[in-house]
Amino acid sequence: MADYTKILRAIWREPRFTRLRSRSQSLYFLLLSHPTTVLDVAPVDFELWAGMSTDATIDELEVAFDELVLFNLIEPNETGTHVALSVYVKNAWVSTAVPWSRWSVGWTRRRRPLSRALRAYIISRDASVCGLCGQLVAPSEIDIDHIHPRSLGGSDDPNNLQVSHARCNRRKGARV
Numbered sequence: 504m505a506d507y508t509k510i511l512r513a514i515w516r517e518p519r520f521t522r523l524r525s526r527s528q529s530l531y532f533l534l535l536s537h538p539t540t541v542l543d544v545a546p547v548d549f550e551l552w553a554g555m556s557t558d559a560t561i562d563e564l565e566v567a568f569d570e571l572v573l574f575n576l577i578e579p580n581e582t583g584t585h586v587a588l589s590v591y592v593k594n595a596w597v598s599t600a601v602p603w604s605r606w607s608v609g610w611t612r613r614r615r616p617l618s619r620a621l622r623a624y625i626i627s628r629d630a631s632v633c634g635l636c637g638q639l640v641a642p643s644e645i646d647i648d649h650i651h652p653r654s655l656g657g658s659d660d661p662n663n664l665q666v667s668h669a670r671c672n673r674r675k676g677a678r679v
Contacts (some may be wrong), residue, residue, distance in 0.1 A: 506588045519574045526559060527567040531576060534588055541631065541642040544587050545581065546625040580620035584679050585627060587619030617647055617659060634665030635675060652677040 514520055519667060520528065534545045549561045549568070556564070569579040574600035578587045617625075625647055631640050634648060651657035654677045667675075 519576060523574060523576075524567070524572060526563055527554070527570040529559075529576075530564060530567040530602075531571055531588070534586070536579070540588070541626055541645065544585055544619065546585055546624060578619055579622050585623040587623060599628045604653060617622060617664075620648055621659070621661065621664075626666055628661070629666040631666055633667045633671055635667045635671040636666070640666055640668050644670070648672045648675065651679055655679065 516667045539546055549564050550562050553559055553561045618627045633640050646667050646669040648665050650663050657663050
């Protein structure tokens with residue numbers, strides 16, 4: 504389980520975050536903690552966000568959203584339906600919170616990770632259903648599986664990717 508105190512301290516030490524206006528900081532934390540956020544990828548829904556805020560209008564949230572993009576704290580996908588958060592995570596391999604851009608859950612040190620936008624697209628397309636066992640995958644267990652493994656010449660093309668449980672993906676290994 505993550506030590507959320509370390510994560511929050513790391514976020515507050517981030518110069519990009521501390522330069523934000525308070526509305527943008529609030530939106531960032533709303534995105535980070537919202538139940539629809541899966542592996543730090545959130546759907547873009549200004550009406551929902553405004554309904555959750557006690558005093559923010561949709562226009563104010565759009566300005567805050569643009570500021571988060573400008574400061575590279577969020578990255579919208581190509582269609583603008585989802586956004587990847589630049590967050591601080593703690594996982595089994597790292598003892599302190601570190602930026603997403605350097606390390607994230609499920610990434611290995613040697614392999615180039617999938618882009619956040621591609622990851623968000625695959626999760627959305629597959630509706631968080633494991634392509635290996637057919638069951639719904641909890642957000643904390645989502646892994647992206649290469650149907651034809653990279654080690655056997657498989658590509659990062661969306662047609663070669665599917666959502667899977669981390670345990671299902673490990674069990675499959677480098678097999679087709």
